[in-house]
Amino acid sequence: MGVLKKRWPGLASLPQLELCAGPTRVERLDTVSFDTGAELWAKRDDESATLYGGNKVRKLEWILAQAKARGCRTLVTAGALGSHHVLATATWGREHGMQTRAILVPQPWTPHVEQNLRALLATGAIVTPIKNLGFLPAAMAREVVLRRLKGDRPQRIELGGSCPTGALGYVEAGLEIAEQVDHGECPEPEFIYVALGTGGTAAGLAIGLAAAGFTTRVVGVRVTESKVINTLTLRMLVRGTARRLRALDPSFPAVAKAAFELIQIDNRYFGDGYGTPHAGAAAAMEAAARDGIRLDQTYTGRAFAAMLADGHEGGGRRLFIVTLSGADLGPRIENAPEVPAWARAMGEL
Numbered sequence: 001m002g003v004l005k006k007r008w009p010g011l012a013s014l015p016q017l018e019l020c021a022g023p024t025r026v027e028r029l030d031t032v033s034f035d036t037g038a039e040l041w042a043k044r045d046d047e048s049a050t051l052y053g054g055n056k057v058r059k060l061e062w063i064l065a066q067a068k069a070r071g072c073r074t075l076v077t078a079g080a081l082g083s084h085h086v087l088a089t090a091t092w093g094r095e096h097g098m099q100t101r102a103i104l105v106p107q108p109w110t111p112h113v114e115q116n117l118r119a120l121l122a123t124g125a126i127v128t129p130i131k132n133l134g135f136l137p138a139a140m141a142r143e144v145v146l147r148r149l150k151g152d153r154p155q156r157i158e159l160g161g162s163c164p165t166g167a168l169g170y171v172e173a174g175l176e177i178a179e180q181v182d183h184g185e186c187p188e189p190e191f192i193y194v195a196l197g198t199g200g201t202a203a204g205l206a207i208g209l210a211a212a213g214f215t216t217r218v219v220g221v222r223v224t225e226s227k228v229i230n231t232l233t234l235r236m237l238v239r240g241t242a243r244r245l246r247a248l249d250p251s252f253p254a255v256a257k258a259a260f261e262l263i264q265i266d267n268r269y270f271g272d273g274y275g276t277p278h279a280g281a282a283a284a285m286e287a288a289a290r291d292g293i294r295l296d297q298t299y300t301g302r303a304f305a306a307m308l309a310d311g312h313e314g315g316g317r318r319l320f321i322v323t324l325s326g327a328d329l330g331p332r333i334e335n336a337p338e339v340p341a342w343a344r345a346m347g348e349l
């Protein structure tokens, strides 16, 4: 049983699948700490699950459990061509007998995107391309209606799994960090760094930390367009998640305001746009590799770059959440279907 249900038994009725392999470890990053003069740590959520880890699996523990409890056989979701969220959903959905139908939007083509897309196709997911995010609400609604007409009971999953149910996964992670600090596994961080895509990770973390009485700042390094994530959408997500927790267990502390105030949106690393090459991220990826951490350019490389820059400037105790799955997709894509021509063309739009 996770720390959330242990501490607030009123949440026991909420369905949760056990997809994660227990608390992920925290470790000191000796090389980058030495280079920057700061005390830099990592929480290894890349090891959160062997099949497919990273941050998405924490959200899916709650989202897929809800879908299963409703008797769903189809998951309808969306993301960019190389979306980790869509891949995680299709991978874990298949394990639990649900097929994923995904709407995909363009993103610059890279070997990482190609690998993710091939792994997605290997799960048997059905993908539908659209040209831009503006068409997404209609495309999702259409897919859900079509499935219903076929007698199915589809579960719609928001972009990035960032809804109050999905964010619970990171409330749990925030509480987990507080326990690790209390047990002396790492010093209490002044700042925690995560990539800010659709916000569920940062929102959940802040609620978990605030509920544990911590005042650690959560630095959300924005990597998606501000129409996807901004102060308003983040505030709504924090409020909705906190409200859901208190509705289920009124003894859960009223931390929505305090949690929202812990989050700082860092806009410095958006660069030329979502998924575009970024020199700072590339340098950060090399630096992290020296401490044995593999990052990607779209999300984690940008967030790590922010932590390095702030560490250089201000020292301090800083913790990075490795939200990228560490699972080796190589064997899974050996016999995967070829990437359709439209996908490559979309990646070059």
Ligand SMILES: Cc1ncc(COP(=O)(O)O)c(C=O)c1O
Pocket (backbone or CB within 6 Å): 054, 055, 083, 084, 085, 160, 162, 194, 195, 196, 197, 198, 199, 200, 201, 202, 299, 300, 323, 324, 325
């Ligand atoms: C590797 C990785 N890190 C971080 C994030 C950001 O998480 P969130 O969407 O909860 O802000 C994502 C989102 O897709 C991701 O794939």
